[in-house]
Amino acid sequence: MILRGPRPDDVRGQADRQREDPARGFDEEDARRWISFGMTDAWAAGERLVFVVEHQGRYAGTAALKPDSDGNARLHYGLSEWARGSGVASRAVRLLLEFGFSTCEFRVVHWWARVGNWPSRRVAWATGFRLGEAIPGLVRQNGRPIDAWTGWIGRDDPRSPRRPWFDHPVLETPRLRLRTWRDDEIARITAARTNAATAHFLPFIPQPFTADDARLWLRSLAEQAAAGIRYNWCIADAGTDVGLGNLTLFNIYRDAVGDGEIGYWTHRDAQGRGVMTEAIERMARWYFATEEEGGLGGRKLVIRTAASNQAARRVAEKSGFHLAGTERDAFPLATGLDGRVTYDRLAADPSPH
Known part of the structure; x- marks a missing residue:
C-alpha cells in the first residue's frame, strides 16, 4: 500500500468509488476532473493535501489533510468497497499522519464522522485518535444538520488504539x-x-x-x-x-x-x-x-x-x-x-x- 499523486488511469477507480455512494451526486465527469486537475489544484492552493491510496497495484481510494488557519489539519479518507476490511485505511492514515506531523509540522489533526459511520470510527480508533462524545448538529450534509463523532491526535501520540474495542463473543x-x-x-x-x-x-x-x-x-x-x-x-x-x-x-x-x-x-x-x-x-x-x-x-x-x-x-x-x-x-x-x-x-x- 502506498500514497501517491494521481494518474490518468485512476479516473476509473474514482468513478467506481463515486458510484458506490450515489447520494453524493457525482458522475464520471466529476471523477475525471478531480483526478486530472482537481487534486493538483487543491494542493497548489494549500486547501487540501490529497493522496491517492494505491493497494495491490490499483486505485483504492484517497486520503487527505485539510489545513486550517491555526496550523492544524482535518483528516479525510475514503476507500473503494473492494479495499475495505483489510487494514488499508489504517495504514494509509498512519502514513498520512507521519507526513502531516513531520513534513507539514501540524500540531494537531482532527477527525469527525457522521454518527453511525462505524468503518470511519474504527479507522480513527485503530490509528490512535482520542475520541470524544457525539456533538449534536455539528455539521451539515445535504442541507441538514447531523450529529457527528469527533476526535484528535497530536504529533507525539502513538498511532495505535488507546483502549480496546469490545467485539462481543457469542x-x-x-x-x-x-x-x-x-x-x-x-x-x-x-x-x-x-x-x-x-x-x-x-x-x-x-x-x-x-x-x-x-x-x-x-x-x-x-x-x-x-x-x-x-x-x-x-x-x-x-x-x-x-x-x-x-x-x-x-x-x-x-x-x-x-x-x-x-x-x-x-x-x-x-x-x-x-x-x-x-x-x-x-x-x-x-x-x-x-x-x-x-x-x-x-x-x-x-x-x-x-x-x-x-x-x-x-x-x-x-x-x-x-x-x-x-x-x-x-x-x-x-x-x-x-x-x-x-x-x-x-x-x-x-x-x-
Whole structure:
C-alpha cells in the first residue's frame, strides 16, 4: 500500500468509488476532473493535501489533510468497497499522519464522522485518535444538520488504539445464546424496561421506556463497546432467538484485566426460569478463562445492588457470588436511599453449576 499523486488511469477507480455512494451526486465527469486537475489544484492552493491510496497495484481510494488557519489539519479518507476490511485505511492514515506531523509540522489533526459511520470510527480508533462524545448538529450534509463523532491526535501520540474495542463473543448454552442486540428488538426492550421494579430500583431510567429511549440505548451500547467501556449481551432463547434479558459487564480494565462488575435485567416472561443465573455462569466461564482459552483472564466479578432488591440478590447468590459487605445509605431509590450490598466471585471459586 502506498500514497501517491494521481494518474490518468485512476479516473476509473474514482468513478467506481463515486458510484458506490450515489447520494453524493457525482458522475464520471466529476471523477475525471478531480483526478486530472482537481487534486493538483487543491494542493497548489494549500486547501487540501490529497493522496491517492494505491493497494495491490490499483486505485483504492484517497486520503487527505485539510489545513486550517491555526496550523492544524482535518483528516479525510475514503476507500473503494473492494479495499475495505483489510487494514488499508489504517495504514494509509498512519502514513498520512507521519507526513502531516513531520513534513507539514501540524500540531494537531482532527477527525469527525457522521454518527453511525462505524468503518470511519474504527479507522480513527485503530490509528490512535482520542475520541470524544457525539456533538449534536455539528455539521451539515445535504442541507441538514447531523450529529457527528469527533476526535484528535497530536504529533507525539502513538498511532495505535488507546483502549480496546469490545467485539462481543457469542456465548451459548443448550437453551441460551448471548449475542448483541438488534435494531428490530425495540418493542421487546421497551416492554422489559417499563415496570414498577425498574422505576423503584433504577429511578434514572425513564418511565415509560419509549421506543426513542430504546433507540438511544442501543446506540449507547454500540458506542460503549467501541470505547472499551462495557459489554452488553442480549440473552436470547437458543431456539427462537427471542430476547429474554440483558447482561452487562463493565469496569473491567485498570492496569490490566482484574475485576469486572456486572448488571442484569430480564423480560417479565423470562423471570423465574433460571435464565439469568445460566447466562451469568456462561459469561463467567468466558471471563475467567485465559486468553489462550479464548477468554479475558479476569480475576474477580462483582455485583452491586440495593439491599432491598431481593430478586437481584437471589440471582447473585444462585450464581455463586458471596456477600462481601453492605454500605449504608449508598444506593439511591425512587423513594430515598437504601443500603448497597456487594457480592463477589473469584476465578478460583467453584462453579455453582
